[in-house]
Structures are given as structure tokens and as C-alpha cells.
Amino acid sequence: MADSGPIRSDSLGDELREVGGYRLLRSIGQGGMSHVFLSYDVAAQSSVAVKVLADHLAHSREFVGRFYREARLSRLLAHPNLVRGLGAGLDPKVGKHYVVLEFIDGPTAQHLLGEYGRFSIGSAVRIGIDIAQALAFLHSRQYVHRDVKPDNILLHPDGLAKLADLGLAKRLNDEPQITSTHHGVGTSYYMAYEQALNADLVDGRSDLFALGATLYHLLTGEVPFPGATHEEVIREKEANTFLSMRERNPDIPHTLATVIETTLARDPRCRFQTAAELASALEATNLATSIPHFTPASHSSRPTTALDAPTRADFPLSLNSTSSLPASSETPSSGPANEPTAKSSRQAVSWFPVRIGLGILAVATISLGLVAMLGWRPILVPGAKARSVDEVEKAPNSIRTCDPQ
Secondary structure (H helix, E strand, C coil): CCCCCCEECCCCCCEECEECCEEEEEEEEECCCEEEEEEEECCCCEEEEEEEECHHHCCCHHHHHHHHHHHHHHHHCCCCCECCEEEEEEECCCCEEEEEEECCCCCEHHHHHHHHCCCCHHHHHHHHHHHHHHHHHHHHCCEECCCCCHHHEEECCCCCEEECCCCCCEECCCCCCCCCCCCCCCCCCCCCHHHHHCCCCCCHHHHHHHHHHHHHHHHHCCCCCCCCCHHHHHHHHHHCCCCCHHHHCCCCCHHHHHHHHHCCCCCHHHCCCCHHHHHHHHHHCCCCCCCCCCCCHHHCCCCCCCCCCCCCCCCCCCCCCCCCCCHHHHCCCCCHHHCCCHHHHHHHHHHHHHHHHHHHHHHHHHHHHHHHHCCCCCCCCCCCCCCCHHHHHCCCCCCCCCCCC
């Protein structure tokens, strides 16, 4: 691997070539808390991911503690569906706290949502099973993750989904240590209602809510509880209503929608009670397929060959998505061999009016048939009924009701 020179990070505020003996090659992720680099372990002669704590948090006891907590837990809690930790420390030469993690040469689920829109049913179910198994392992060790979301799900080239970032993980029955207050920690769109009220009083069922909200997002392209602010999102969860998945994506089977929507109940007693139960329910749908292969992550985590590129069947675009598929799967390569001849162009133009006429005739025929079948009742376009946006978003979920009392 060639060193591309010093790396400047706006969040870190300086140039870095090396941290803790690891050569930094390229930035692969950045957030408000840290900056992640594709790096090279000279001693082991292998690629690793090095996460560097942002300078403005380096003197915060809370965030430094959370940072090293992730490092320790990622080493102790080893599971195929969890990102593995390799080391951590403070480099006195550059004054940086860092965590070393296994390098996953694949994108996050969040990245793919932005690139392609909603996921295929089979891929989303496979991801759900993998992450549920990771959660079952964590819960069996008396830990809750508290931040399951698309951005923390990495897709390994071997077809595995891996759960990352144990920085907010909490051991059950431990005294509060992660935050000095009892307000919710996590990500608003995915955290359970009880977690928003008090992040210390959660259990494994809170993680199941977050995974359910994540799968809802992957399959519909929308979060189940929308809102412009944290408070708006929590009010939606308090109301315990959301638009059913099949209203957003009719291709989702009833059985799968029922499984996922069960996890979104406000009352934890109305959800699956263990991650193992959720994994089994997802497996029982027999819908899981393999996750498409993406190579390499060093090129923006996008497929770079026609062989590896996902098709529309793999990741069908949501209706409101503006992203496009890679050129290799959608656009012919340039060159004389693919350019239409003058004759073929004229034929296409001459056939155009005929195609329009046939299309109009087909539409008219179908419309007359429908009118006859409906007995001349007016045909309404779905959604044409007077209905406000608020009414649609707050339509109660009628898939499953629960009264634990």
C-alpha cells in the first residue's frame, strides 16, 4: 500500500501520518466524536481500522471513558457478527487517543440506503438475522448495545452483517457510568421509548426495538417514527403509532411485516422478549438471501465491477430516492460499438407514434374493464381521499395489538 501523504482532518485540526505505530492511509469515516482511518499494521502486515478521538473531546472524562470502553468490550466480546477490537492507547507523540479495530472491507447499511434506497427483502432479512444473533450474544453476557442503527451495521465481503460501536454498551444492573444524567443516549430515530426516558433503565428488548426500527428503514426507505427534532420523534413513539410497513412498501410479505412491527411496540412486554426469539422468527419467514458483495471499500464502498455490482432486484430504489445505480449495471460503456446507427435511430423515431397509440388503447381498454367490474363506481387513486400528512403518519398500526395486563 502506498502512503498518500499527510491526512488533514477538519475535526482533528491537524495532519496525521501515524498513530500508535499504525500508518494512516486514508480517511474512511468521520463523525462528531472520532475520525476513522484505513491504516496499515506494519508489524502484522495487515490492514486495520484506526479510530482517533476528536481533539475537542480528549479532555472529557465521559467521552474518553466511552472511547476506551468500546475498545475493551470489542476485545472481550468476540462474535462473528460483532466488529472485533484489536487494541487501544494514547500516542504521546501526537497526543491522540486511538482504538484499533478489524478492517471491514465493505459499506455500512446507512451508506447503501443513501446510494440505492431501500434494500431487497432477502438482504434485509439476512441482516436482521445476523444482527439479532450478535445481540443475543451480547445479552447473554449481560450487555445491551443501546445504539443499533444502519450506520453501525457493516457488511463484510464474506456476506456477514457485523454490528459495530460498543461505546454506548451498558452492563445490566451496573451503576450509571456512561452519562452523568439520566436522559436518553442513543440515536433518536431508532432508540426505544423507554431508552429516551432513561437510558439506564433498559434491557435487551430495547435493542430489539432499535433493530426493528432499523429493518423498517431498510425495507421502506423511511424511519417508522419521523420528526424534525428529538422531541417530535419521541412524541410519535409515545403515541405508539406508525404507518404500517406494507403501506410504504406493498412488496413486504405480511409475515415479515408482523415480525418487525412487533418489535416496535412502546411497551417492551409486547415485543419479542429475547433476541434469539427474533432471530428465529426472521429465519422462519424463509425470506433471507445472501448479502451482495461490495469491493473494495477503498473506492467509496461502491461496487466497481459489473460482476460485483448489485442489480435493481438486489437493492430496488425507493420511490423518493434520487440516487442512481453504478454505471456498470445501468449504463452501456461508451464507444462506437454501442452507438446507434442512423437507420436504427430513424426506426425508433418512426415507431414512437405507434407505441403511444398502442399505449393509449391499452390504458383505455383496461379502464373500461375496471369500470365494468366495479359497476360504474368511481375509481379513486390510492391516497386521493382527503387526508392530511399528519393523519397518514399517525395512522395507527393495526397489525398487532398487545394488552399485557
